[in-house]
Amino acid sequence: MATVAARARVSGQTVSRVVNGSPRVDPGTRERVERAMAELGYRPHRAARALRTGRSQTIGLVVTTLATVGNSRMLQATAEAAGERGYALTVITAGVTVADAFERLAEQEVDGAIVLNEASALVPAAQRPAGLRLVVVDALTDDGFRSVHSDHAGGAATATAHLLGLGHSAVHHLAGPADSFAAAERERGWRETLRAAGIRPPAVVRGDWSAESGYAAGTALGAASAVFCANDQMALGLLRALAESGRRVPEDVSVIGFDDVPDAANYRPPLTTIRQDFTALAQRAVEALVADIEGADAAPGPLVVPTALIERASAG
CATH class of the missing domain: 3.40.50.2300 (Response regulator)
Structure with missing residues (x-):
């Protein structure tokens, strides 16, 4: 650090501030110190820093x-x-x-x-x-x-309200595991939105987050006109089950997922979903x-x- 200070023509304390990301360094001085560090191959010693700072x-x-x-x-x-x-x-x-x-x-x-x-x-x-x-x-x-x-309940409410706004008289829910906080919050947002609209929530169909469980839920959700899925993976499995039963999406059944996984835009059809950041x-x-x-x-x-x-x- 003393060698860096000499090369950059600053004090050792200034070098220390730069190394530790302190805002109390003039930008021009910071650039000069960082250039000296690069030229000398200086790297902070993590173990030594730990001994000093705790x-x-x-x-x-x-x-x-x-x-x-x-x-x-x-x-x-x-x-x-x-x-x-x-x-x-x-x-x-x-x-x-x-x-x-x-x-x-x-x-x-x-x-x-x-x-x-x-x-x-x-x-x-x-x-x-x-x-x-x-x-x-x-x-x-x-x-x-x-x-x-994430605002799981708020996202679920948005998805449910969107499906109701499209004219569906009820929205079914393919939920996640019962012991999951995220699944419980998404289920809560779905329930509260339906009840606020004067609609009795249908019986929940529960999966385990996997596409396989979404596919298995296809039979139980066969009569639904709109399904809010607790994640995109289960929505993918449900889309396959619906296609195999001859039901078209979205003409016969509307489906919304949750997460916005990178592949969601390439599902068939591309999946409407709630994006988690x-x-x-x-x-x-x-x-x-x-x-x-x-x-x-x-x-x-x-x-x-x-x-x-x-x-x-x-x-x-």
Whole structure:
């Protein structure tokens, strides 16, 4: 650092501020320091910094599975968001309990952890090491840590209202697993919208997020004129089942999904869906955790990320 300071003709403190991303550096000075760092091949020493600051600049990610689209997209977005803030990411997946995952992260001396989706429901019952800062995604909690989630209920309400606005007298629901926060919130938004319109909600057909479960639901939903699916994968399976039974989409049945997976625009027909902003969701989770780690003030209550209706050809 002293060598960099000499090359850039600044103080060692100025180099330290640049290295640590402080805003208290003139842009021209910052550029000169960064150029000197590049010329000298200077890199901050993570272990030495951890000894000095008491922080490892590493956060953990706890997830039960990476097989689902939502979890894999959240992993990608969280890794990018953490990297933008100078934090490394370590991932603990299925095969251990949430309490075991917390212990392993504590052993690695992470500064905090983000818990994703299905694993979030297990957090309240899990003992966690003292001082481990947490942000949970897709859970509501008052247990002393922050929660972040998409507006699942609002998105479901938008999808249901859209189908009613197209003239359908009822909207059926292909729901996700009963123990899922996201599935429960989407079901709630669907129910409340129908009841507000004076319509008794039909019996729920439940899947497990997979296209196979959506296909299996085709028989139970054979008489529906409109179906709101709790995710795009199940909608894909339902589209196949409807096609095989001779029912046309959207002429005979309108279908709306949730997530807006990259392939949704190439379903047959292209799928109308509710878009989750996984990038914004990960950024809010990382921001909340880093604010806690670094002692910054944070807004109270859960952080809710808006969703949006993406209209395509599957609803009419």
